[in-house]
Amino acid sequence: MSGLESEVAAVALPREELLASLYEMAKPQPRYRELLADHGLVQTEAVAFSFDRENTQFVLRNHDLFSSRVEMHLGNVRPLIPLNVDPPGHSKYRKLLDPMFAPRRMEAQEGDLTKRANKLIDAFIDRGECNFTEDFAELFPSMVFLGLLGLPEDELPMFLRMRNGILHPEKIDPNAYGDFDVIAQVRKAMGQEIYEYFGDLVDRRRLEPGDDIITRFLDADVDGDKLSKEDILDIMFLFVIAGLDTVSDSLTCFFAYLATHPNHRRQIAQDPAIIPSAVEELLRWETPVPSGVPRVATRDVTLPKGQKIAAGCPVSVSYGAADVEQEAFGDPFEVRFDREDNPHIAFGAGVHRCLGSHLARRELRITLREWHRRIPDYGLKPGHEELEYPPGLRHVKDLMLSW
Numbered sequence: 001m002s003g004l005e006s007e008v009a010a011v012a013l014p015r016e017e018l019l020a021s022l023y024e025m026a027k028p029q030p031r032y033r034e035l036l037a038d039h040g041l042v043q044t045e046a047v048a049f050s051f052d053r054e055n056t057q058f059v060l061r062n063h064d065l066f067s068s069r070v071e072m073h074l075g076n077v078r079p080l081i082p083l084n085v086d087p088p089g090h091s092k093y094r095k096l097l098d099p100m101f102a103p104r105r106m107e108a109q110e111g112d113l114t115k116r117a118n119k120l121i122d123a124f125i126d127r128g129e130c131n132f133t134e135d136f137a138e139l140f141p142s143m144v145f146l147g148l149l150g151l152p153e154d155e156l157p158m159f160l161r162m163r164n165g166i167l168h169p170e171k172i173d174p175n176a177y178g179d180f181d182v183i184a185q186v187r188k189a190m191g192q193e194i195y196e197y198f199g200d201l202v203d204r205r206r207l208e209p210g211d212d213i214i215t216r217f218l219d220a221d222v223d224g225d226k227l228s229k230e231d232i233l234d235i236m237f238l239f240v241i242a243g244l245d246t247v248s249d250s251l252t253c254f255f256a257y258l259a260t261h262p263n264h265r266r267q268i269a270q271d272p273a274i275i276p277s278a279v280e281e282l283l284r285w286e287t288p289v290p291s292g293v294p295r296v297a298t299r300d301v302t303l304p305k306g307q308k309i310a311a312g313c314p315v316s317v318s319y320g321a322a323d324v325e326q327e328a329f330g331d332p333f334e335v336r337f338d339r340e341d342n343p344h345i346a347f348g349a350g351v352h353r354c355l356g357s358h359l360a361r362r363e364l365r366i367t368l369r370e371w372h373r374r375i376p377d378y379g380l381k382p383g384h385e386e387l388e389y390p391p392g393l394r395h396v397k398d399l400m401l402s403w
């Protein structure tokens with residue numbers, strides 16, 4: 001496809017203390033309420049944070065005013081596709097990718113996903129306890145991706161390594177904890193490994209096509225355009241980031257909630273038919289991806305609520321705050337699995353709305369269904385009631401469950 005220009009806006013990363021003051025990871029909802037009451041926009045010299053739902057939707061829906069061509073600092077050497085591409089180029093990529101992740105395609109994965117979820121549960125069910133984060137949540141989405149890529153399970157350690165190298169560099173080098181230079185080094189090295197790993201896979205699939213997404217990328221054609229090898233690598237780099245941790249993190253947030261709210265847990269165990277709406281409500285309440293990739297104002301802009309954003313200023317939007325907004329939900333601080341109208345934006349909004357939402361929903365629903373079918377009665381393991389939500393995407397470290 002038409003090569004990407006490589007320039008992207010170099011956005012300064014928000015300081016960690018600032019993020020910590022805005023995002024309360026363990027119980028973010030009360031903090032969102034305060035920020036929403038306080039005009040819903042926090043501006044520093046370098047960056048603006050939007051908490052107000054209307055402003056947030058405006059930023060996400062007006063891609064001509066707010067570009068997502070920003071530097072990600074994730075070890076990638078080119079923009080990620082399609083996240084760092086603005087329309088019209090973006091529309092071409094989505095036209096090609098959307099059918100591959102459409103609901104019907106994902107429905108066809110039902111049997112494979114169910115088998116994989118049960119295989120993981122088999123490994124610990126007789127123990128009466130598990131580290132849910134390590135024994136299930138971190139493994140399941142990577143195993144699902146191995147299936148989509150037509151790769152054997154012995155590639156799993158490599159997948160976990162790639163994911164950790166970019167998103168949890170301290171797991172690769174303990175010195176990376178809180179040290180931005182070491183983080184950058186780990187990510188740079190891992191970025192190279194990711195390009196090489198998927199580069200080899202593309203070459204192999206070109207020689208021996210299979211029933212997998214790389215083969216489909218190679219065959220895909222939009223208006224006469226084909227994906228180049230670099231395009232495929234830039235898509236796969238994004239998948240490692242966007243498709244693995246997000247589901248793992250959601251699972252840990254969901255199970256931490258259910259383990260500490262027995263009434264909600266019982267509703268799912270007793271009536272599996274509510275699982276689809278329970279998944280939507282837990283996505284809304286937990287909003288595991290609390291904020292999006294910053295968008296950079298392409299000119300001076302006045303937001304719907306009247307605040308001014310100068311050209312070149314990055315704006316980071318909070319999906320989490322938008323998901324507890326009074327007007328949109330009526331009773332946003334109640335977690336109700338029978339909520340009928342649930343316009344949450346946990347998957348984002350506008351043209352960059354999550355490509356993998358149908359896959360993610362299926363992974364989340366299957367896990368809730370299979371887990372509660374086999375382990376309906378569980379809670380936090382005694383002695384492990386203190387839950388740790390580290391910075392980054394919302395997730396629970398070492399969620400210890402017992403039954």
Ligand code: HEM
Binds near residue numbers: 081347354
């Ligand atoms: C519960 C799990 C997930 C959540 C909460 C989630 C959330 C999001 C959000 C909020 C965005 C918008 C980012 C932005 O506009 O800045 C996004 C985009 C994206 N997600 Fe997901 N995601 C999940 C799972 C997945 C999965 C399984 C895949 C695998 C295919 C995936 C692939 C993508 C891609 C490729 C984009 C960029 C789309 C574009 O730029 O057009 N996501 N996701």
